[in-house]
Amino acid sequence: MNNVKEVIIAFMLTISLFFSSGCGQDDKIPVQTPSRQNCKEEKPAYGDMLIEGAIGDASNLIPMLSSDSASHNVMGLIANGLVKYDKNLVLTGDLAESWEISDDGLTITFHLRERVKWHDGVEFTAEDVLFGYRTIIDPKVPTAYAGDFMEVEKAEVLDKYTFRVTYKKPFAPALGSWGSLVVLPRHLLKGVDITKSPLTRHPIGTGPYKFKEWKTGEKIVLTVNSEYFEGRPYIDGYIYRIIPDPATMFLELKSGGVDQMGLTPTQYLRQTKSPKIKKNYRKYQYLAFAYTYLGYNLKNPLFQDQRVRQAICHAINKEEIVEGVLLGLGEVATGPYKPGTWQYNPRVKRYSYDPDKAKKLLKEAGWIDSGGDGILKKDGKPFQFTILTNQGNNQRAKSAEIIQRRLKTIGMKIMIRTVEWAAFINEFIDKKNFEAVILGWSLGQDPDIYDIWHSSKTGPKELNFISYANTEVDSLLEEGRHTFDIEKRKELYFRLQEILAEEQPYTFLYVPYALPIIHARFRGVEPAPAGIGHNFIEWYVPLGEQKYHFTP
């Protein structure tokens, strides 16, 4: 299917060449800033609605029961957590006004906002949080998120607005885990089988928008919560419109059926240059919470020598991959964190594109072109391996091809194999039946990456499938998740990144940009490290430009 989509996009390209010839030839990235606010004095006004295009429908609107991004995106406007990440990715209070962490790091006491109401008018209290916690650890509840909460030793309601949790061990990611997963309306769910609750399809939250209707596969409609505790949002309605085909969605955008969507690099650079689109839409770019990497199976003798991995890193031109695969709309990755976040260490060892240095390193490691056929050999064995990646991700497949070509020039023979996702995971990753893989990780806001790098996490179905083991990294990861002080954590994770950069268990390839486009009538959009959604309740449309006048 993804292949079909790609074919469609390829056709789209051809088609748009037919129809949109005659637009300007500016090849520079048209980074646009919302500068229209300066044109004339505009006052924020209530009204209008925003239609966001999305390729997938939500599945379940009780956040702990779903793991798809669609459900969580929609619930992001309906529900609140105790805490949230602000635009600079720092934890701030949401339903909790403040909190205290005990000196031993074991106890967190949350002081909740008073007089917050659920959308049905009932008051939100600490009992709702306790109920949410008890639900998420209930063995009968099919949730993928119980893990963090099993570290809790005791959760208690001190009074109506005070909630306290005690952990078995200090656990730094704990604070961030008290988001919207565990805030549930107790008065509606008590004694009910949560998987059969009407709330799965008609959620009740405390957030800036109230649920109105959900037409499966078509749209989810939200309407403004005028009593929202942070103030009434300006935009009256929000529609999450499901259009599974990206090409169709783009046409809907052009014809006005969608106000906001994410663009592909091609659309961003080449298909949104017509004067009409430039006038009616604003494009934004910011680093996405994800990176793509080339990972080595460290159980394979080929990759056990650090110099070999460093050599490969020198032989791969990462700028070329960013340019070729993302059309320049991304940044070279140097480690497991997103550039610009507090945990990102900008001063780790970098590997310039240098094939000669690569060859020198390989020679040191004993790999030489002894047969004169251009292929490196050691003990008579040629340097060859297969890069495995999953089917349906064109960017990864393209990266593999670029890497293949570059490594060929230093004398390595690379095969590429793409495999359907389920088989990829079950037959190759889980059984460690691979030599090298191209994959990506989505990043959480908390820097804890214990599960991916700790040497204890190499079992079946665990995430350190490359079998990386380094005792210093292990202790850094352990200390990191038990330390609350942000400066101390920063030190630990900076050191971690230095080690990873030096040892190259992964060759970090790129961090792509997220490329949203939004109709120009929306003002107040403010790109930040967290993206653009962080201040959605402050977006507005000036009265004269409002498009939809019926309330959703």
Place this chain on the structure above:
Amino acid sequence: MFYYLIKRLGMMIPLLIGITIVSFGVIHLAPGSPIDLQTDLNPKINAEARARLRAFYGLDQPLYLQYFSWVRRLAVLDFGNSFSSDARPVLEKIGERIPVTIFINVISLILIVVIALPIGVISAVYQGSFFDKITTVFVFVGFATPTFWLALLLMIFFGVHLNWLPISGLKSLNYEYLSPAGMLKDRVVHLILPVFLSAFGGLAGFSRYMRSSMLEVIRQDYITTARANGLSERTVIFKHALRNALLPIVTILGLSIPGMIGGSVIFETIFAIPGMGQLFYLSVMSRDYSVIMGILVIGAVLTLLGNMLADLSYALVDPRIRLREE
């Protein structure tokens, strides 16, 4: 006749059981399981949470037990709950999508029959004429054109450039605020492109079948006889030739009944129509066993019924096949 019907229905039961065993086996053979979408490469999940999820969906039991408990529920027409995270009843998920799929398919089938049959008849009767050649070209172009590509072209032209037709979806956003006539019009304009496109591809097949079947019949001796008897050309073609030529068409129609609920993934994806094709595709990708099995069982029953209907209607159309009442 009644006895024949009972016998045919009785024979369907072992067939159906066979089909369910094979399908159940095949979808479980495919790598992956329903919980993988939630658990694979998810740092938040630990072994305990994974085991809980497996137990929740009964995936920790041996395959034959899973099959038996599925069959036991099916026997009382309980298709179970979806294995995706919404955990809704399978019938509810199918039920909310099936009307739109059937509706579009029925309209386009009617359209196909109404247009393709005359085209086929005329091209056969005037074989080699200009009309025949033109329709042949047209029909093959239709057959060869990838629907999704044509769909995008038409969407760009009618939706973006002319702004006459909506691009995707089934209803406008302000549907609830329209007058009854406005609602009807809104529905109709949303259906024009999808129905046209789904008919466009099918047109080719049907008109070709009709043409060759008609050609076959026209060459028969009894047509010559009819002409020799001095019947008008009209009577010969419509009364003697057409009735016989329709026989194979009836079979094809009968066999297209299960396709009515199938829908098409590409097509529904392009037009953002929440139909059965999308549901089946998404269920397969997420290994939602209960929904897959539900759709397969309904599809199998309809195929078997469609076959039977085709056989029965043969008897209606062709006296030679009619069973003797013994």
